[in-house]
Amino acid sequence: MRRTASKPLRAPEPITRATIAAHGLSEDEYARAVAALGREPTLTELGIFSVMWSEHCSYKSSRVWLAKFPTSGPQVVQGPGENAGAVDIGGGLVAVFKMESHNHPSFIEPYQGAATGVGGIMRDVFTMGARPVAMLNSLRFGAPCHALTRHLVSGVVAGIGGYGNCVGIPTVGGETGFDACYNGNILVNAMCVGVARADQLFFSAASGIGNPVVYVGSRTGRDGIHGATMASAEFDDASQEKRPTVQVGDPFTEKLLLEACLELMAGDAIIAIQDMGAAGLTSSSVEMAAKGGVGIELDLDLVPQRETGMTAYEMMLSESQERMLMVLRPGREDAARAIFARWGVDFAVIGSITDTGRIVVRHQGRVEADIPLGPLADEAPVYRRPHVAPVPSHALDTARLPELTDPAAALLRMMASHHLSSRRWIWEQYDHTIMADTVARPGGDAALVRVHGTRRALALACDVTPRYVAADPRTGGAQAVAECWRNLTATGAKPLAITDCLNFGNPERPEIMGQLAAAIEGMAEACAALDFPVVSGNVSLYNETAGHAVRPTPTVGGVGLVEDVDRTATIALKQAGDTLVLIGGDGGHLGRSVYLEIVHGRDEGSPPALDLAAERAAGDLVRRLIGTAAINAAHDVSDGGLLVAVAEMALAGGIGASIRPAGVGRLDAELFGEDQARYIVATGDGKVAELLLAAREAGVPVRLLGSAGGSELTVEGFAPISLVSLREAHESWLPRLMDGAPGA
C-alpha cells in the first residue's frame, strides 16, 4: 500500500466498533478500508468510505444484475455511467434524462424530501449541458385510509410543485398508486428530461494536472449529513428522528445555478462538471477524479460555508443542495466567476487536479483525508448476494367468481377506486404549461412536449404495476417496460430509451435479492425485444420498515420521439360517429386485475402474460396508423381493461360510446381483463376498411368494437351509464380523500 501524504496525518481518532457500525460499514468492509489505506482511517476518511461504499453510491448489491440491461443502440448517445443518459432526437439535438428516488427523505419530511428529489434530478440533467424541459414523477403511497397517507400525499405533491414550479420546468406527467405495502415507506421517484445539442454535452471525467477545481452554488451547511447512508438502511420506529438528515431545498438558487451553468457552458471554460448530489463534496470529487484517472486536492478552508465551525467531516458529508463541482480550463476562472456573480451565485476555487490518483483533503493546515481513489470508486465492494428465485403466483381460478350482471355498476366502482380515479387533484398543483411547449397535458397515456423551435416532440411516460411485479417479478418487470413503450406508442411516438428507478426491500434478504434479479431479467428481456435500451437509472434498496418490504417497484420512465407534432394522437374521443376498433385481441385475464381487487376484494392470481413479439406488432401498427392520420384517438388497454379504457376515452373527449362484447368467454374477463399488447383506436367511417386491412397485413388481431357518440357509455345488452355520473365518480375520489371526507 502506498502512503504518500504530503504532510503526516494527525493521529487517528480512536475508531470503535460502534463508530464503524454507525457508519453502516460491515467489519469486512472496514478491514478493506484499512487495507486500502495501510493504516487506520481518520474519522473524516471513515465518513468518506462510508458514503462511497453505501448502497446508494456504490450499487454494490445491484451492480452485477444491472449489467444485464441492454444499454446501446443507434439512438443512444450516452448510456449509464454519467449524470444522465442521452438519446439522439434529430436535428443535432439530444434528449438527456434520468429518474431518481427520494423515498426515505420524503417519508420523514414529505415537502422537503420531495422538493430536493426534484432539485437533484434537475441538476443531473443540466450538469450534462441540457436545459430541463419536462419533469415527471412516479409516486406510491400507503393505503388511503392509513393515518399518514393524507399528510404524505399533501406534502409530497406540494414539495414537487413548490420546487418545479419555482424553477419553471413544466411537470407534465407521471403516476400515483396507493397500497398498504407503502404505509411505512412511500416511494417518490422524480424524472427530469432536458434537451441539449449533441456536440455540447458535458461529462464528469476530470483532466489536466493543476487545473482548478471550482465550487459553485449554495453554501455548505450541516444539513443532510449521512443522507446517502440513510438511504441505504431499513426504517424503524426511530426513523422520524432522522429528520436532520433531510436536506432543505432552495429552488430559487437552483434557477440561478441553472442559468449560470448554461451560460458558462455556452463557452469552452468547463472541462468537467458534476452535481453534488448524495454524499455531496465527497462523491462529486471522488467520481470526477476517478473517472479521469487523476487525483484531486481540496482545501476546505476555501469552501463557501453558511455555518461556522464546521469540521472536515461535516463538510465532506454535507448534502446541502444546489451545489456543483467543476474543473475549469486554467485561466478561465475570472470570466466564469463574473457569470456566477451576475446571477448572484457563490463561486470558489477550492482545489486542483493532481497526478497522484488520490483524494487529499486539507482543512485548517491539516491533512484530514488522503485516500487512493481506486478503492473508493471502481474497486469498491461488489456483492453477489444470495438470492432465491421467486415462485410466481398460480393462475387465478375463475370458476369460483360470480358472473358479472351489471357492468355499469362495476365500472363505476372501479373508476372511483384508488387505482383508477382521476389524479387531477395532484397534477393541477404542478405548472404543466410553462415553457409553452406542452402539447399533451397530464391525464393521457403519455405527455407530449414539443422540442422548442422545431416540429418534433418528445413523448414521456412513467409506468410500473407493482401488483404484477409482486406476483411474478420477471413478468412484472417486463410488463413495466412494455406498458411504458405502449403508452409512448399510443401518442404516435417512436419509443427511444428508458431510465429506471428500482425500488426494492433489503437486498441482504435472499427473497428480496431474488425479486430484484428476476425483475431486472424481465425488464432486460423487454428492453431488448422492443429496442428500448436503458440509458440511466437509480437503485433504491432497503425500502422496508420494521421488516415489511414494499412490493417490488421497478419504475420505468420512457422517452419517445414524434417527428411531426401535428401527427399525434390523444386518448380523447374527437367526434360522434367514429368507429371504435380494438387492436390486439379480446381479453380474458382477470388475475391481479383492478376488477378482481375492487369488485371482488381479491388480490390473487398470476399477472397477464407478455408476448413481446405481439406487443411490438400491435404497437408498430398503431404508430403507423397515427402517422398516416388514419385514426382520431388512441389509448392503450391497461389497468382496468377494455371498458375502463373506453370510459377514459369518453371522459377525456366528453363524448359517449357504445360497445358490443364479443361474447365468447366470461363477460367480466372480456370487459375488465388486463391482457397486454392491446389498444383501442377511434377512426372515421371512411378509414375503417383501410385500418382493418393494415391490421390484417401486420398480422395483428383486430375487431370492430362499437362507436362514439351520445352522452352515455353503453355495453350492448346492459343498462347505460351517463358520462356525468361516471365523471363525478372518477373525479371526486381524490379530492374527497384529501378533504378528509369520511368514506373516501
Add this chain to the structure above:
Amino acid sequence: MKAALIVFPGSNCDRDARDALTHACGEPPHVVWHTETDIPDPVDLIVIPGGFTHGDYLRPGAMAARAPVMRALIARAHAGTPVLGICNGFQILTECGLLPGALMRNASLRFVAHDVHLRVERADTVFTRRYRAGALIRLPVAHMDGNYFADDETLARLEGEGRVAFRYAAGSDCTPGPINPNGSARDIAGIYDEHLKVLGLMPHPERACERLTGGTDGRHLFDSLVDSLA
C-alpha cells in the same frame, strides 16, 4: 412596436413572453436586467413576465418591486408608456404601487395550474381591442398567490371606473373545480390603472398563442397592443 421585457432573478416566463412578443411585433423585445437603472428609449410597451422573483421569499413581488429598474419603469408608466404585468408581474405591479390591492395566497392554499375562462370586461383599451366586449376566452393560470384583494372602497372604485380587465367566468366545458380558481374578490383576474395603460393579470396570455399548445386566445392581447401602439 418595440417592447422592453424586464427580467429579475427568478423570472421564469421571460422566454415565453419574449416569444409571444417577438411573434406579435416581428422583432424581439429589449431584455432589461433588474439591476439596470434605465429602460431603452423609446419603447412602446414594458412587460414584466411571470416567475418567482427572488424565490417569492418575503412576499411575491416584494423584493423585485424595489429593484433598481423599477424606478425607471414607474417613471415611464407615469409618462404614459403601457405596462403589462403577467402573474408574478401583476404581483410586482401591486407591490410597487402602480396598481391597487394585493395578491394573497390562493383560498385553497394550494398552487393552481389549469385553464380558466375569463370574461373580457371591455374591448376599448390598448390591451383588448382585438377582443369583443363580454367575450369568453380561455387561458391557463399557474400560481400560488393569485387571490386578488382590495378594500371595498377600492373595489367599488375599480368597478365604477371600468378598471376590471378580466373576470373569472363559467366556461362551456365540464372540467370540474370552482370557476374562480383562487378566491379573488369579485372574480377579478386582471385590473387596469386609472389611465387604462397599466394592466396586471394572473392568467398567462403568452402561453396561449398557438393552437397546438393551448389555444390562441392569448395572442389577441399581444396583437391588440401591436394594433394600438405600432
